Amino acid sequence: MLIDVQERNVKIGLVQINPIIGDFQTNCRKIRERADEARAMGCNLVIFPELAVSGYPPQDLLERRSFLADHDRAVARLVAELPDIDVLFGCIEQRHGDKGKPLYNSAVVARGGAIIFRARKQLLPAYDVFDETRYFEPGPPPGLYEVGGLTFGVTICEDVWHQEIGEYAVAPVDELFAAAQLSARKIDALINISASPFQRGKEKTRKAVFSAISRTFSVPFLWANQVGGQDSLLFDGRSHLLNRAGETVAQALGFAEDLLVIDTDDWQGEMHAPAEVDELASVYDGLVMGVRDYVGKCGFTSAVLGLSGGIDSALTAAIAVEALGAENVLGVAMPSVYSAEESLMDARTLAANLACSFTVIPIKDLFDGFRQTLAPHFADRPDDLTEQNLQARIRGNLLMALSNKFGHLLLTTGNKSEMAVGYCTLYGDMSGGLAVISDVPKQLVYGLARYVNRNREIIPQRTITRAPTAELKPDQHDQDDLPAYEILDQILELHLEKGLSLQDIAAQGFDETVVRDILRRIRINEYKRKQAPMGLKVTSKAFGYGRRYPNVQNYRD
Numbered sequence: 001m002l003i004d005v006q007e008r009n010v011k012i013g014l015v016q017i018n019p020i021i022g023d024f025q026t027n028c029r030k031i032r033e034r035a036d037e038a039r040a041m042g043c044n045l046v047i048f049p050e051l052a053v054s055g056y057p058p059q060d061l062l063e064r065r066s067f068l069a070d071h072d073r074a075v076a077r078l079v080a081e082l083p084d085i086d087v088l089f090g091c092i093e094q095r096h097g098d099k100g101k102p103l104y105n106s107a108v109v110a111r112g113g114a115i116i117f118r119a120r121k122q123l124l125p126a127y128d129v130f131d132e133t134r135y136f137e138p139g140p141p142p143g144l145y146e147v148g149g150l151t152f153g154v155t156i157c158e159d160v161w162h163q164e165i166g167e168y169a170v171a172p173v174d175e176l177f178a179a180a181q182l183s184a185r186k187i188d189a190l191i192n193i194s195a196s197p198f199q200r201g202k203e204k205t206r207k208a209v210f211s212a213i214s215r216t217f218s219v220p221f222l223w224a225n226q227v228g229g230q231d232s233l234l235f236d237g238r239s240h241l242l243n244r245a246g247e248t249v250a251q252a253l254g255f256a257e258d259l260l261v262i263d264t265d266d267w268q269g270e271m272h273a274p275a276e277v278d279e280l281a282s283v284y285d286g287l288v289m290g291v292r293d294y295v296g297k298c299g300f301t302s303a304v305l306g307l308s309g310g311i312d313s314a315l316t317a318a319i320a321v322e323a324l325g326a327e328n329v330l331g332v333a334m335p336s337v338y339s340a341e342e343s344l345m346d347a348r349t350l351a352a353n354l355a356c357s358f359t360v361i362p363i364k365d366l367f368d369g370f371r372q373t374l375a376p377h378f379a380d381r382p383d384d385l386t387e388q389n390l391q392a393r394i395r396g397n398l399l400m401a402l403s404n405k406f407g408h409l410l411l412t413t414g415n416k417s418e419m420a421v422g423y424c425t426l427y428g429d430m431s432g433g434l435a436v437i438s439d440v441p442k443q444l445v446y447g448l449a450r451y452v453n454r455n456r457e458i459i460p461q462r463t464i465t466r467a468p469t470a471e472l473k474p475d476q477h478d479q480d481d482l483p484a485y486e487i488l489d490q491i492l493e494l495h496l497e498k499g500l501s502l503q504d505i506a507a508q509g510f511d512e513t514v515v516r517d518i519l520r521r522i523r524i525n526e527y528k529r530k531q532a533p534m535g536l537k538v539t540s541k542a543f544g545y546g547r548r549y550p551n552v553q554n555y556r557d
Contacts, residue, residue: 008146013038013046014260014269016252018228019055019298022067024074027053031089032081034259041085041261044148048089048410049193049226049239050121050157051105053078056195056226057233058092062103062135068094079110086111086147090156090193093120101137107154107193109145117145120157124171127164127231129197129537129546132158141175150188150264153177153219157194164209164305177217189219189264195226196237198286200433200444202275211246218244220267227257229293232537232544234286238277241269248275254282255289280451283444283538284319287436290536291323294434295409304408306399307331307350307358309343310468311449313413314350314459316436318452320378320411321354329356330408334363334395338473346460353458363394370394388472392428409433412533417442417485419532419543420492421518422525423470423478430532438535439542441492442468442485484513491518497541501557519557527551 015034019027031048038046050056054071061067075091086109093104105124109117120139124132146150158165159172172188180187190213196206214221220243227237234255241250241262250269253259254277264268295303303320307313320329331354344360351358370390378386403410412422412432416439424430434473437445449459467536468478468485482488491510494500495518502519506512529543530551541547 009263009265010045010150011041011043012222012262012264013041013043014222014224014241014250014262015046015048015238015254016225016227016239016258017052018235018257018293019047019052021055021058021230022061023055024053024070024084028074028078029086030257031078035085035087035260036083038261039085041259043085043261045086047086047191047193047222047223047224048087050090050107050195051092052226053091054085054091055230056090056235057129057131057230059131062092068103079115080113082110083115084112085289086116087116088145088154088191088193091196093118095137099519101135103136103511104138104139105132105136106154107156107191109147115504115544117154118142119145119156120168121152121159123162123165123168126367128541129164129544138170140181141172144180144187145191148264149431151180151185152494153180153187153190155190155192157192158193160190161209163212164205173217187217187219189222189267190214191222191224193224195235197537198234198282200279200283200538201540203236203238203282207242207248207275210242210321214242214244214246218348219246220264221246222262225301227255229290229297231294232534232542233381234290234536234538236282236286238273240275241267243267251275255285257449272361276500280447283440284448284451286538287319287440287448288323291319291411291434291436294534294536295324298402298433300407300409302328302330302408303411304330304332304399304402304406304407305411305413305432306395307333307347308413309333309340309346309350309463310466311445311459312415312418312437313347313540314463315440315445315449315452316411316413317350317354317356318449318458319436321356326355327357329354330402330406331358331483332399332402333358333360334398335360336363336367336391336472338355338391342462342466343384348465349460350458350463353460361398363398366394367391383473388470389428391472392425392470394428396425396428396431403433410440411436415440415442415445416539416543417482417488417492419529419535420525421482421488422495422528423482424528424532426528426531430528432533435533435535438532439537439538440458443488443489444452480509483518487514488518491515492522495519495538496547497539523553523556 093106106158119142153176226235239252328362
């Protein structure tokens with residue numbers, strides 16, 4: 001049985017920062033400034049996220065000697081410049097030995113100009129978007145960290161997910177408490193520093209996992225998470241404190257940098273945001289943050305996108321305006337002979353509601369010119385998908401020209417449902433620098449559009465209620481070629497996110513012929529998605545480096 005000792009008061013700052021990978025100067029400045037702020041607020045200890053110095057995930061930068069040398073110099077300077085309180089932060093540590101990986105993913109505590117405590121990450125994820133076994137060696141079980149008469153167990157991200165993931169031979173939290181019991185010491189609280197990406201519904205899972213730990217060991221649980229967009233990954237922050245009963249008693253903001261102050265006298269803190277998460281608002285806020293960070297961190301200040309009058313481009317425009325400001329977004333309508341008048345009207349109305357720049361570039365003459373040039377080569381062949389794709393590619397070229405000339409980042413507007421089944425055109429509507437909603441299924445697009453209009457009508461109601469259409473041929477509608485989106489999205493989720501086979505999905509009541517066709521489309525369009533711009537991840541399985549399927553394969557499930 002653990003020996004109980006009287007707890008002394010320690011004030012703790014939980015900090016979530018938005019790092020830029022490899023920008024050691026900026027990241028360390030943020031750590032110093034927030035540590036100074038925490039000290040001014042009376043904190044004895046301030047806690048930062050996983051790999052706070054380098055930013056997460058640094059990927060193959062970890063294989064560059066210059067990157068590691070610059071990182072180590074940055075850590076040395078940071079430790080020397082921090083205020084006279086304990087500062088716990090995540091960093092890379094080089095290890096030496098003939099066997100194993102050359103690096104540790106570490107949590108260190110700086111005190112008085114020196115590092116006085118280290119914990120190395122033991123569980124290294126290698127699934128979905130994670131690749132940590134490629135770079136890091138699992139660390140040994142850490143000791144216990146003490147400050148102000150309190151004893152803390154320190155873990156790093158995946159170390160607390162042992163039960164949920166279920167594929168690890170080591171249980172770091174169990175080992176921490178077992179070691180403490182053997183030494184007749186009491187762990188007063190558990191600390192976990194993380195770079196845990198956002199996905200729809202993940203916050204409930206996190207809280208369930210963390211709450212179970214708090215209840216099992218009857219300790220408060222302190223969680224410091226990274227925030228910000230990094231390539232396709234969105235980090236939502238939401239750092240928090242759970243009490244011994246597993247209840248949220250302090251909560252940081254979502255999708256924004258924040259400092260949360262916690263008093264260990266009563267293990268209470270500030271509630272900067274509700275403990276319960278609005279899933280729709282979270283997806284929207286994540287996409288806004290993702291656009292803002294991707295555009296800004298890549299050195300752009302503005303964006304351009306095509307406005308078709310449809311719901312996908314309308315939602316993308318609304319997200320872009322909120323992320324970048326209306327003055328930094330250009331919407332371009334490019335009507336063809338097949339475009340309905342109401343499409344242009346709705347695009348114009350949307351731009352006016354958003355107060356962003358708007359221009360119209362008709363493509364009829366360009367389309368006619370392409371057809372005339374190709375006529376001798378196409379002989380007497382009838383019009384088909386070729387002519388439809390020509391229009392999309394003309395539009396893509398025009399948008400790329402505007403991007404090149406004015407330095408705008410081109411945002412593509414295709415959704416996940418279209419990307420899954422290849423209902424998109426290479427070098428046409430897939431042209432661009434960031435695919436904002438490429439991980440947003442069509443039904444969620446509608447939900448987000450209604451969310452945009454929650455206070456006033458921004459996206460025209462007709463845009464939301466009209467039947468979806470690419471307008472590349474007369475009287476065209478998406479459902480002429482695809483099942484209803486409410487059916488399509490369910491099948492896609494079951495296959496892409498749940499991993500179910502054709503038979504498994506059909507057994508749930510879906511038409512087997514329809515399911516077979518959808519899975520065929522997913523398979524044969526892998527080559528398109530490999531050439532698509534990077535998208536922002538909001539589901540459990542997005543197209544991108546977290547889903548690694550070969551273009552050429554002949555497996556049917």
